[in-house]
Amino acid sequence: MTEEQIITTVNQALAEEFELELEAMQPAASIYADLGLDSLDTVDMVIVLEAAFKFKIRDEEAIKKIRTLQDIYDFVQRKMAELS
Amino acid sequence: MKWKRVAITGVGVVSCLGCGCEAVSAALRAGRSGIVVDEERLELGFRSPLTGTIRGFDPKDWLGRKERKTMTDFSVQAYAATREALTLAGVADEDLRNPDTGLIFGCDSSCLAGIEQVELLRQSRETKAIGSGHIFRSMTSNITMNLNTLLGTQGACWSLSSACSSGGHAVGQAADLIASGRQQRVICGGAQEINWQSMCSFDGLGAFSTARDEPQKACRPFSADRDGLVPSGGAAALVLEEYELARRRGARIFGEVLSYAFSSDGEHLSVPSRGGLQRAMNGVLQRAGLQPGQIDYICAHATATPAGDGAEADNIHAVFGDAKPWVSSTKSMTGHELWMSGAAQVVYSTLMARDGFIAPNLNFTTPDDHSRGLRIVTQTVDESPRRVLCNSAGFGGTNACLVLGFDA
Numbered sequence: 001m002t003e004e005q006i007i008t009t010v011n012q013a014l015a016e017e018f019e020l021e022l023e024a025m026q027p028a029a030s031i032y033a034d035l036g037l038d039s040l041d042t043v044d045m046v047i048v049l050e051a052a053f054k055f056k057i058r059d060e061e062a063i064k065k066i067r068t069l070q071d072i073y074d075f076v077q078r079k080m081a082e083l084s
Numbered sequence: 085m086k087w088k089r090v091a092i093t094g095v096g097v098v099s100c101l102g103c104g105c106e107a108v109s110a111a112l113r114a115g116r117s118g119i120v121v122d123e124e125r126l127e128l129g130f131r132s133p134l135t136g137t138i139r140g141f142d143p144k145d146w147l148g149r150k151e152r153k154t155m156t157d158f159s160v161q162a163y164a165a166t167r168e169a170l171t172l173a174g175v176a177d178e179d180l181r182n183p184d185t186g187l188i189f190g191c192d193s194s195c196l197a198g199i200e201q202v203e204l205l206r207q208s209r210e211t212k213a214i215g216s217g218h219i220f221r222s223m224t225s226n227i228t229m230n231l232n233t234l235l236g237t238q239g240a241c242w243s244l245s246s247a248c249s250s251g252g253h254a255v256g257q258a259a260d261l262i263a264s265g266r267q268q269r270v271i272c273g274g275a276q277e278i279n280w281q282s283m284c285s286f287d288g289l290g291a292f293s294t295a296r297d298e299p300q301k302a303c304r305p306f307s308a309d310r311d312g313l314v315p316s317g318g319a320a321a322l323v324l325e326e327y328e329l330a331r332r333r334g335a336r337i338f339g340e341v342l343s344y345a346f347s348s349d350g351e352h353l354s355v356p357s358r359g360g361l362q363r364a365m366n367g368v369l370q371r372a373g374l375q376p377g378q379i380d381y382i383c384a385h386a387t388a389t390p391a392g393d394g395a396e397a398d399n400i401h402a403v404f405g406d407a408k409p410w411v412s413s414t415k416s417m418t419g420h421e422l423w424m425s426g427a428a429q430v431v432y433s434t435l436m437a438r439d440g441f442i443a444p445n446l447n448f449t450t451p452d453d454h455s456r457g458l459r460i461v462t463q464t465v466d467e468s469p470r471r472v473l474c475n476s477a478g479f480g481g482t483n484a485c486l487v488l489g490f491d492a
Contacts, residue, residue, distance in 0.1 A: 019149045040216040041150070047215055 096168030100136030136316025186240025190250025247478030252426025256344030276317030316419030349481025
């Protein structure tokens with residue numbers, strides 16, 4: 001999966017789950033301040049990412065460190081690299 | 085302590101009779117039933133496929149996915165009913181965000197989330213795969229916790245569980261909080277889930293009507309040929325305010341909650357007693373300073389079970405004697421809205437008073453030994469009730485009575 005495909009998949013999955021506008025989904029956007037997610041939403045974000053990329057996320061500390069969309073893209077990329 | 089007057093300044097409803105006050109009032113006046121046959125229940129092994137059903141309500145019209153994630157269907161309906169009530173009351177959102185405004189709803193179950201979360205865990209074998217919404221949706225306080233967040237109220241915030249009198253006690257407690265000066269405005273009501281999952285074991289008790297050939301004629305409160313209740317649901321909401329506050333801000337005052345009284349039977353779990361509801365009716369009249377002859381309409385609890393209607397009729401005779409107010413059960417049209425019903429009766433009575441009629445007790449053909457002598461409304465009465473007594477009663481023998489005043 002290319003970096004661009006990862007970005008598109010993350011954006012589409014989160015946009016659908018949290019009813020976000022795709023235009024607002026800039027890499028530097030804070031998932032909390034800019035996209036309006038809260039701590040409960042991150043529980044569902046993990047489920048959505050697992051379903052979109054068909055992997056299991058066990059590293060809860062890494063999820064807690066996520067602040068921006070770019071952090072999510074990086075996290076998914078690392079995860080995909082580990083699995084390949 | 086001088087008790088304050090309590091004004092009804094807004095009502096809202098989502099029921100099997102329609103979505104919104106106008107549709108519901110028209111159905112009540114016309115004597116139109118909202119009961120249908122749900123074929124799936126037959127396939128599943130229910131005794132009765134009869135149920136009320138909500139038509140034309142789309143939760144997406146009211147709230148986004150993020151808000152709905154933590155809300156049950158009936159909580160979204162409660163939100164819609166609350167919005168309608170607030171619009172009629174003319175209360176702006178910024179006037180809700182204070183410690184003098186509260187929320188009390190009646191609710192006694194939230195079945196689906198509990199089932200879904202267990203299924204999800206069994207499939208996934210990890211709790212984090214269940215998602216964030218289920219814990220909130222599984223609680224009976226789901227309505228008030230979500231409305232509080234959505235509306236920003238800062239006063240009372242709780243749900244009240246007392247089986248089929250939950251809605252009645254919720255309106256009563258809301259009125260008492262205002263009358264005693266502890267709150268200035270309380271949004272109150274009741275809501276009830278409609279799904280087969282929450283009703284299957286109740287169906288198994290044999291208390292539901294099985295007259296499925298003509299669903300609209302199935303529910304026959306007080307009639308000798310009644311054969312059981314029809315489960316139903318939805319949401320009913322009211323805005324209650326301290327009377328002077330409502331008057332000063334120029335609100336349209338639809339009526340008043342004149343008094344509230346409660347009692348419990350202390351007898352059988354599911355068979356109502358001959359004395360409990362009577363004590364609540366006597367208490368509510370005494371608190372309102374009214375004689376039985378000053379009540380012109382009883383919006384009865386009567387659900388069309390043989391034992392329940394018989395006990396209520398006997399209790400009405402005992403309290404009212406020769407005074408013969410009109411009596412009807414709106415459940416003849418709506419079915420039994422269970423946790424919602426006590427609040428729905430207050431909304432329905434308010435609409436009757438506003439729109440100038442008393443709704444009929446559909447399907448009443450023949451009195452039995454208990455209902456004989458009651459002045460049952462068999463055809464819509466074209467006059468506004470001025471003083472209404474609403475009865476509600478629940479499993480365990482918990483009774484709520486309210487007297488409403490609609491002096492012009």
